Amino acid sequence: MPSCRRILLQKPDTIRSQSATIYASATLPSFSFCLGYTNGFRHGAVFASVGLGAKPSLEISEKVELAQLRDVVLKYLDEHPEDRHLHAAVLVQSALAKAFPPQK
Secondary structure (H helix, E strand, O other): OHHHHHHHHOOHHHHHHOOOOHHHHHHHHHHHHHHHHHHHHHHHHHHHHHHOOOOOOOOOOOOOOHHHHHHHHHHHHHHOHHHOOOOHHHHHHHHHHHHOOOOO
């Protein structure tokens, strides 16, 4: 997940404008993967609570855009460098649960 930090900070247009370089061709799929992972985590949390009846650990409004989720995860990585060795799922869960706790 820490490697996603560098990737997520880039805008897709910036990466596409560098498409002639090896760097750009290598990072574009990674950019998509990192955003997709974060968004997939959101959908997994919804499925766990609605589909499986698990107690929700976070609650993200449908109005929250992917860019905001990205920013939340990046902020968490910046504020918790001691956790960067942890699994990506733990980092994303911690970041999103802190920013979007379940409503009581």
